Amino acid sequence: MPDRAPPPVDRLLPTDEARDLLALVRDIARREIAPTAAEEEDAAHFPRELFTLLSEAGLLGLPYDSAHGGGDQPYEVYLQVLEELATARLTVGLGVSVHTLATYALATHGTDEQRAAHLPAMLGGGLLGAYCLSEPASGSDAASLRTRAVRESGGDWVINGTKAWITHGGIADFYTVMARTGGEGPGGITAFLVPGDAEGLTAAPPERKMGLKGSPTAQLHFDGVRIPDARRLGEEGQGFAIALAALDSGRLGIAACAVGVAQAALDEAVAYARQRRQFGRPIADFQGLRFLLADMATRIEAGRALYLAAARLRDAGRPFAAQAAMAKLHCTDAAMQVTTDAVQVLGGYGYTADFPVERYLREAKVLQIVEGTNQIQRMVIARHLVGPETR
Structure with missing residues (x-):
């Protein structure tokens, strides 16, 4: 250590x-x-x-x-x-x-x-929230979600369906839920604020994940969950636009978290390289390892600069969706590479749970998937460059 x-x-x-x-x-x-x-x-x-x-x-x-x-x-x-x-x-x-x-x-x-x-x-006030967009059959294709909210004559909405891959699923105090209130496609989706203790809302056991084990990820089942119209957020049919706007900002959060994980891995690798001795001197003296550490540090600094540049655009009220996708793509890919390299720096010790770099590697992987896979980020970036795909 x-x-x-x-x-x-x-x-x-x-x-x-x-x-x-x-x-x-x-x-x-x-x-x-x-x-x-x-x-x-x-x-x-x-x-x-x-x-x-x-x-x-x-x-x-x-x-x-x-x-x-x-x-x-x-x-x-x-x-x-x-x-x-x-x-x-x-x-x-x-x-x-x-x-x-x-x-x-x-x-x-x-x-x-x-x-x-x-x-x-x-x-x-101590409450903790969760965001409910993905479903078992609609992850990247979120506009095809099937969870449905039906408005009854008294004005209440009744929600039925299943959400999947929900961070804080089962422990959150409130859920922002995207549900279908109209026809097919993105225009038929509305956002709702659902209390965590709503009757008819249950959570499946948490997923058994490769990493990020302390953060529960679970399916949520909505079985006749009744909420008043006062908990509808925005206009009917506006939910998908709200969801995408939230994700633009959320992707910057994932980018920042990825840089944090990568920084932790670099700190561990540098400290180990300074104290580990081979052939009579610290392994930090060997050029091959020094170059590896230099590349790790450069990837981290580039990622930090990219997410901050996107954040400053957001703060200035300017469009930032493409830059947010770039930041999420670059920072999470960089975290995966940096954590892999950190394991290599520590050698056999890096592959053991006695040192944290193996955990960082397992955690970095999920950041390439959540809030839009990195393949989706590439699609977002390309659309900003050359327009939507032709059919």
């Missing part, structure tokens, strides 16, 4: 408030998250108490309006918070990103009454 803590990432932050915020996050990560990360991931333990702590510290609502309990932080700052959290433990960084994704529909398309009623508890 490393014999000393790595230096913090040198960040160019826009305000003194942002610098203080990152210092707070690093302190929480060092004291509360990192020390138990390996043990709890191995035990598939979800650290709900950490999310309560993060909520109390104001870290679950950073990019949202302070009028409803948010932090008024630009994405440029919020994403760097995610990166720091993911460096300490991906379950936590990704969990905050998913919670932010789940809150997006209400924060951006809810009425004033809806926001006043629900946002304070979501952003600073």
